[in-house]
Amino acid sequence: MVHAGSMINTLLLSIATFVYVGSMFFYLFGLVFKKKFLDAAGFAVFVGAFLIETAGLIARWVESYHLQYGHIPITNLYESLIFLSWTIALTYIIVDLRYKIRKLGFPISLAAFVFMAYASFSPSVSSRIEPLVPALKSNWLIFHVVTSFFGYGAFAMAFGASIFYLISDWYTKHTNGKVLSYLPSVRVLDDISYKLIIVGEVLLAIGIVTGAAWADYAWGRYWSWDPKETWSLITFLIYVVYIHLRYSWGWHGRAAAIFAIVGFLFVLFTYLGVNLVLSGLHSYGST
Amino acid sequence: MDKVLDRIWRFFSSVKLAIVLIISIVATAIIGTVIQQGLPVETYVRHYGASTYRLLHFFDLFDMYHSWWFELLLILFIVNVTVCTLERLPAIFKMVSKPKLKIPMEKINAFKERQTVSYGGRKEALIASLVDRLKESYRRPVHTSSEEGDFIYLEKGRIARFGPYVTHLSLIIIFIGVLVGSFLGFDAYVNLSPGDATDIVRTTRGNQDLTLPFTIKCNDFHIEFYDSGIPKAYKSDLSLLRDNRQIARKVIDVNQPLTYRGITIYQASYGQAGASDFSIVLTSSNDGEEDLSLARNQLFPLKGDISIAVLDYSRNYQGFGPTILVGVYKGQKLQSTSIYLEKYPDFHGAEKIEGYGIRFIKAHESYYTGLQVAKDPGAPYVAGGAIVLIIGLLMSFFSYRRRVWLFIPEKFDGTFTVAGVADRNKYSFEFEFEKLVGSIREICSPTVEGKDTVPPSPSDKGTKDGRR
Numbered sequence: 161m162v163h164a165g166s167m168i169n170t171l172l173l174s175i176a177t178f179v180y181v182g183s184m185f186f187y188l189f190g191l192v193f194k195k196k197f198l199d200a201a202g203f204a205v206f207v208g209a210f211l212i213e214t215a216g217l218i219a220r221w222v223e224s225y226h227l228q229y230g231h232i233p234i235t236n237l238y239e240s241l242i243f244l245s246w247t248i249a250l251t252y253i254i255v256d257l258r259y260k261i262r263k264l265g266f267p268i269s270l271a272a273f274v275f276m277a278y279a280s281f282s283p284s285v286s287s288r289i290e291p292l293v294p295a296l297k298s299n300w301l302i303f304h305v306v307t308s309f310f311g312y313g314a315f316a317m318a319f320g321a322s323i324f325y326l327i328s329d330w331y332t333k334h335t336n337g338k339v340l341s342y343l344p345s346v347r348v349l350d351d352i353s354y355k356l357i358i359v360g361e362v363l364l365a366i367g368i369v370t371g372a373a374w375a376d377y378a379w380g381r382y383w384s385w386d387p388k389e390t391w392s393l394i395t396f397l398i399y400v401v402y403i404h405l406r407y408s409w410g411w412h413g414r415a416a417a418i419f420a421i422v423g424f425l426f427v428l429f430t431y432l433g434v435n436l437v438l439s440g441l442h443s444y445g446s447t
Numbered sequence: 448m449d450k451v452l453d454r455i456w457r458f459f460s461s462v463k464l465a466i467v468l469i470i471s472i473v474a475t476a477i478i479g480t481v482i483q484q485g486l487p488v489e490t491y492v493r494h495y496g497a498s499t500y501r502l503l504h505f506f507d508l509f510d511m512y513h514s515w516w517f518e519l520l521l522i523l524f525i526v527n528v529t530v531c532t533l534e535r536l537p538a539i540f541k542m543v544s545k546p547k548l549k550i551p552m553e554k555i556n557a558f559k560e561r562q563t564v565s566y567g568g569r570k571e572a573l574i575a576s577l578v579d580r581l582k583e584s585y586r587r588p589v590h591t592s593s594e595e596g597d598f599i600y601l602e603k604g605r606i607a608r609f610g611p612y613v614t615h616l617s618l619i620i621i622f623i624g625v626l627v628g629s630f631l632g633f634d635a636y637v638n639l640s641p642g643d644a645t646d647i648v649r650t651t652r653g654n655q656d657l658t659l660p661f662t663i664k665c666n667d668f669h670i671e672f673y674d675s676g677i678p679k680a681y682k683s684d685l686s687l688l689r690d691n692r693q694i695a696r697k698v699i700d701v702n703q704p705l706t707y708r709g710i711t712i713y714q715a716s717y718g719q720a721g722a723s724d725f726s727i728v729l730t731s732s733n734d735g736e737e738d739l740s741l742a743r744n745q746l747f748p749l750k751g752d753i754s755i756a757v758l759d760y761s762r763n764y765q766g767f768g769p770t771i772l773v774g775v776y777k778g779q780k781l782q783s784t785s786i787y788l789e790k791y792p793d794f795h796g797a798e799k800i801e802g803y804g805i806r807f808i809k810a811h812e813s814y815y816t817g818l819q820v821a822k823d824p825g826a827p828y829v830a831g832g833a834i835v836l837i838i839g840l841l842m843s844f845f846s847y848r849r850r851v852w853l854f855i856p857e858k859f860d861g862t863f864t865v866a867g868v869a870d871r872n873k874y875s876f877e878f879e880f881e882k883l884v885g886s887i888r889e890i891c892s893p894t895v896e897g898k899d900t901v902p903p904s905p906s907d908k909g910t911k912d913g914r915r
């Protein structure tokens with residue numbers, strides 16, 4: 161059934177998808193032509209896309225109340241993909257305002273676009289606002305999902321910074337010490353990647369703990385080795401290894417960047433792979 | 448004997464072991480998500496074949512997270528964290544409570560962050576104004592002197608040094624909570640139809656009967672659905688009885704359990720109990736209307752040897768709402784079937800069976816409630832440990848300890864050294880150090896407004912060499 165009201169949010173979200181593409185092209189041209197104003201334009205358009213996306217999410221939230229379901233829009237695959245792109249975008253905007261790493265805008269706008277587009281155009285993802293099953297009607301849901309997703313957002317950024325690290329590092333190796341002037345220095349990339357990973361790790365820890373608290377509250381069992389739970393623990397432990405390698409053995413630079421990239425594959429599997437490949441409790445598995 | 452203990456202790460205090468253990472736990476935990484856990488034996492045998500099944504079963508791969516070897520990994524891991532923490536904690540306490548206020552010159556010269564600052568005045572005035580002015584950004588500059596010269600020691604982010612230990616301690620607390628829960632707690636389930644009562648529940652693992660210190664009675668069970676057939680809410684009205692006296696009563700909901708003396712009863716699931724009843728109206732031109740109530744598969748004679756039965760029911764058939772499938776029998780043989788929709792009585796209204804029209808009014812489904820009954824005296828420890836874990840991570844990550852020494856040589860020749868080191872975040876520290884040196888130069892400049900502080904001597908630049 162198509163409700164008249166449900167058009168507004170999907171319309172806004174589709175517009176946001178295309179505006180992300182626009183910002184991605186500005187960033188891309190910025191990389192190619194090395195002009196500062198292109199990066200600035202990319203950032204402005206990116207923020208525009210983010211604001212439209214925010215409006216779309218709010219509209220969706222309001223519309224869910226009109227349908228009498230009344231729930232935060234993070235409860236099925238469609239909504240979670242949109243929300244993931246939103247958290248990645250917000251994390252990037254915050255990091256950019258602080259560290260001025262415009263160049264990271266290209267992979268980030270690409271990621272924001274890919275998640276949005278997958279949500280909007282994949283035939284297997286339904287954009288309908290669906291009611292919540294009773295188990296999900298809890299305020300813990302909001303805490304749990306929001307912290308976990310911002311954790312994913314931080315890991316995604318660390319992933320982007322690490323890829324740039326490798327590119328820059330590779331370039332320097334093969335040009336007898338020239339540096340890629342349009343990327344931040346390798347030291348900055350290494351530092352940002354590490355800082356984002358510890359932010360992600362804390363958020364992921366809070367996500368796991370709120371999830372466990374909620375499970376205990378609803379089912380009397382804080383841990384049941386459900387695949388999603390298990391994979392988020394696995395991801396947490398992977399980054400524990402990263403932290404110890406870095407802290408106790410001084411791993412940094414290329415080794416740390418490769419580790420961060422591999423770590424993000426675990427994040428992706430925890431987020432999507434578990435639902436698409438394995439089966440378990442979490443709601444957005446069945447699309 | 449002491450040697451053996453010593454070696455065991457050394458073995459467990461290694462971070463290498465920690466990394467090996469964590470990676471083993473990760474690798475085995477992945478297996479547990481690929482092979483579905485806790486299914487009935489037949490399902491596995493069908494899927495893997497008997498011999499593979501036996502092999503996998505031998506390694507407990509179908510209940511992996513409770514296998515002895517997985518639990519052994521977890522125990523080794525906890526011993527590892529404990530030993531690691533105990534091993535280093537005393538040194539940390541000493542390091543923090545008795546910081547090295549003075550350090551030898553060779554060490555200072557080895558620091559990456561090191562600069563020389565000039566000052567035109569007397570040494571005593573320099574020390575006094577430095578200690579006084581640095582108070583603004585460092586809590587407590589400490590001045591000491593030796594025959595080599597004077598030191599001013601600055602420190603920030605001391606608390607971060609305890610972060611890892613708080614984090615590791617939290618793991619131990621969580622582990623104790625898990626142990627307490629697994630020895631003193633239980634996890635069981637029971638299904639009750641409205642009106643039923645029992646004091647026996649079945650444990651989730653092991654499938655054994657467990658007698659509760661009270662009887663659970665289900666007074667009523669209520670379920671609501673969305674139009675799409677997805678359950679909207681289900682609630683059970685429960686009473687707890689002891690010696691036929693009611694000791695508690697509550698309507699529990701999915702996120703609202705009932706707790707009595709440490710035992711909590713959760714609304715976990717529901718199921719359909721027995722045959723449902725269907726209300727149907729039979730219309731015919733001769734006999735008028737007749738209300739019927741039929742159980743599933745119950746044959747109702749219509750005329751001669753023709754009878755009908757409700758064969759199937761869907762709560763939401765292709766988006767059209769509640770629907771029944773009615774079969775027409777001749778004797779015992781099924782002749783034909785057709786569907787009737789509750790919301791669209793005219794959809795098949797025209798289709799008459801032997802002159803009778805059928806209208807589907809309502810399905811009366813009877814459900815049982817699925818309750819989970821659990822007791823976990825370890826849960827508060829786990830919860831406390833989780834909070835400590837988050838605090839520990841925040842302590843570790845959102846600050847870092849950095850120390851700076853100002854060394855003013857005994858034979859003061861107008862220059863002194865500033866050197867610093869950070870436990871972590873070396874890169875951020877570089878900027879902070881630059882800023883600190885800048886403000887020290889400002890303190891040392893003759894006039895505060897005077898922008899022309901003494902330019903750094905060439906040897907300052909030298910410290911930057913050898914940096915990556």
Ligand code: HEM
Pocket residue numbers: 400403404407408459460461462463464465524527528531535539608610611614615618839840843844871
């Ligand atoms: C889930 C498990 C673990 C977590 C969450 C954890 C967490 C941490 C954190 C946050 C730090 C501080 C790192 C930094 O400041 O950059 C740290 C340091 C450390 N961890 Fe762990 N850790 C875990 C397991 C272990 C284990 C099993 C060992 C056993 C050997 C261990 C040994 C250490 C050591 C030696 C340090 C350095 C402490 C210091 O320098 O004072 N950790 N850990």
